[in-house]
Structures are given as C-alpha cells and as structure tokens.
Amino acid sequence: MAETLKLTLKEGDPAPPFTATTSGGGRLSLEELKGKDVILYFYPRDDTPGCTKEACAFRDEFAAFKKRGAVVLGVSTDPVKAHDKFVEKFRLPFTLLADEDKRIVEAYGVWGRKSFMGRKYMGTHRVTFWIGADGRIRRIWPEVKPAEHAREILQAMEG
Numbered sequence: 026m027a028e029t030l031k032l033t034l035k036e037g038d039p040a041p042p043f044t045a046t047t048s049g050g051g052r053l054s055l056e057e058l059k060g061k062d063v064i065l066y067f068y069p070r071d072d073t074p075g076c077t078k079e080a081c082a083f084r085d086e087f088a089a090f091k092k093r094g095a096v097v098l099g100v101s102t103d104p105v106k107a108h109d110k111f112v113e114k115f116r117l118p119f120t121l122l123a124d125e126d127k128r129i130v131e132a133y134g135v136w137g138r139k140s141f142m143g144r145k146y147m148g149t150h151r152v153t154f155w156i157g158a159d160g161r162i163r164r165i166w167p168e169v170k171p172a173e174h175a176r177e178i179l180q181a182m183e184g
Contacts, residue, residue, distance in 0.1 A: 040156040041132035045122040048108035062095040063156040067135045071111035079171035086175040
C-alpha cells in the first residue's frame with residue numbers, strides 16, 4: 026500500500042503549468058486548455074490492475090465528461106510507446122501524458138515514497154486534480170478507488 030503523501034498544492038492554487046508528449050505522439054500543454062475544466066489524474070503504471078480499472082472507468086464515463094466540456098488527461102511516468110499500447114488495448118478515448126522526466130509528477134507533488142509487500146520504492150501516487158477553466162485547482166482527490174473514481178468526479182462536477 027502507498028505511504029501517506031503530503032501534498033503541497035491546495036484547492037484554489039494555480040495549477041502548475043506543463044507541456045508533455047502525449048499518447049499518439051503529439052504534444053500538449055496545460056496553457057492550451059485554458060477555459061476548460063481539466064481532470065488531471067495521476068496513476069502509477071500502464072496496464073496494471075488498478076490503473077486499468079481506473080482508466081476503463083474514465084473511458085466508460087468519457088461521454089459525460091465531454092458533455093460537461095471537461096478534458097480528461099491521464100499522467101504516468103511510462104513512455105509514449107507503453108501509453109499507445111494501453112490506449113489501443115482498452116480503447117481509451119482520452120489523452121495520456123508521458124512524464125518520463127518526472128517534471129509533472131514532481132510539480133504536482135505526487136511522486137514519492139511508496140511501499141508494496143514490505144518493499145519501499147519511489148513512485149507515482151494515485152491522485153486526481155480538477156483544474157478549473159481559470160487554471161486554478163478546484164478539487165484534489167488524494168485517495169482514489171480506481172473503479173469508482175470517474176463517477177465520484179462527475180458527481181462533484183454536478184454539485
């Protein structure tokens with residue numbers, strides 16, 4: 026299980042800017058999405074059980090996010106090649122960002138110490154940020170249940 030992560034970003038803070046290579050080989054920056062709600066979800070690794078459940082939940086609810094004008098972005102430190110396989114295998118309709126140099130995970134404070142079966146290591150924590158159209162963080166989910174998370178975000182967006 027992941028060790029408790031102490032996030033430095035708070036709701037209301039400006040979202041740290043980024044530019045990254047995307048699944049499909051493009052590039053995307055947060056600046057390009059100004060004026061839209063952005064669901065920026067961080068996950069440990071492509072094609073692992075929890076990450077697959079979470080990605081498929083976002084896939085299954087994608088139309089509802091799109092209807093609200095929200096952009097869904099998944100971020101991990103996996104390379105584009107792994108993202109492309111993950112997108113193809115599970116028919117993911119949203120963009121994945123490859124953060125191989127860990128700039129985004131570090132800027133958002135989600136890179137940190139983890140432990141699994143007694144082994145300690147550094148990795149990406151499963152955390153989601155809702156960035157409002159104004160570029161500020163509207164909500165942070167520091168603990169995520171992968172299968173239910175997309176619906177939880179949609180409920181928050183309705184409120």
